Amino acid sequence: MLQRINTLWEFWRFLLQRFIADQGNNNAAALTYTTLFAVVPMMTVTFSMLSAIPAFQDTGEQIQSFIFSNFVPSAGEALQQYLRDFTTQARQLTWIGVALLAATAFWMLVTIEKTFNTIWRVRQPRRGVSSFLLYWAILSLGPLLLGGGFAISTYFTSLSLISGPGALLGVQTLLKFMPLLFSVAAFTLLFATVPNAHVPMRHALLGGLFVAILLEAAKMLFGLYVRLFPGYQLIYGAFATVPLFLLWIYLSWLIILFGAQLVCNLGVPQHWRKREMPRLLMALGVLRVFYERQQSGLKVRLRDMHRQGWLLAEHEWEEILLFLEQQKLVAPTGSGYWVLSRDLGHYSLQQLLSHSPWPLPRAENLPEQLDEAWYPALRSGLATLQDAQAALFDGDLAQWLQPQAKSPE
Secondary structure (H helix, E strand, O other): OHHHHHHHHHHHHHHHHHHHHOOHHHHHHHHHHHHHHHHHHHHHHHHHHHHOOHHHOOHHHHHHHHHHHHOOOHHHHHHHHHHHHHHHHHOOOOHHHHHHHHHHHHHHHHHHHHHHHHHOOOOOOOOHHHHHHHHHHHHHHHHHHHHHHHHHHHHHHHHHHHHOOOOOHHHHHHHHOHHHHHHHHHHHHHHHHOOOOOOOHHHHHHHHHHHHHHHHHHHHHHHHHHHHOOHHHHHHHHHHHHHHHHHHHHHHHHHHHHHHHHHHHOOOOHHHHHHOOOHHHHHHHHHHHHHHHHHOOOOEOHHHHHHOOOOOOHHHHHHHHHHHHHOOOEEEEEOOEEEEOOOHHHOOHHHHHHHOOOOOOOHHHOOOOOOOOOHHHHHHHHHHHHHHHHHHOOOOHHHHHOOOOOOOO
């Protein structure tokens, strides 16, 4: 039990370190700013998509009321009427205005994808048709799925009213959890589809459940704070709703981005995280696999690295590939496959070390053993280099910086 507790503690500490390293608070602030400008365009696009289908004519207002009553604290109730008025006025825009609103909604999705790609260490974002189709699917299919869900829930509610309060008890219980289920489904799809990387569905589902539960708890605490500490109304007066709404959006994005870190790192093996393998060793291990598979005329992908014992996370794989591609050592062939593109007989280890973006690891920080034929010589060489460097630069700074005596002419 104690070992499991320590493992969980190490894992969450690792997530927090990654979240801070990826500047999660700054990204949440940027997404809050983007959301402020994109919320009305998103609502307008949603209502337009739903109004195009006769069966969903009145579903847009239901969705808006549902979101504000279940996902936004009570402080957002006054803001709901303002957003409804803004959205009503936006529907009266010309085609040029509608295009600008759609571009603003796309801008928000682009910002979300860039932030997620930073978390997943994706260096090649979607471009062109694939990016457009993803955003269009979110803007079009998302409202339709929500509308379908509301139509089904309304149908079951009407059946319970007709059949009596004792009928469909299981369905009534399900309807009570409908906000949480909608939230889990939305965040699961967000984590599974937005990053330009392979995300296992079970990891996305766990992340969606984690974010949904945490947001529900945050909503309760936020509402409690608003009721118990109403001093903000004395300061801002009638304008108090806006800063509270912005604060809630910021907290929501903090939770969502931390959930993204959870989804991204669920696939990193525990023992691999604890080893904290230096990137230089990873790069040499990757090159060894590339070299061996080149001898057999085979391509390389991340799965091949795992089979060879190098359990790299996807962001580590992408980081190392970026460096090797810059050195023109590897090249992509499509569909996630890579090949060795340079004769290693004409590329020295010194060239690799001199161009490496990572600092040379100290010999005492290296693992004692590694199942690689090149590792003992590398570890010994780094130890020798470290000793030689210490001998050459061991003098104190006063000796190095004092002016040298001039020799008599």
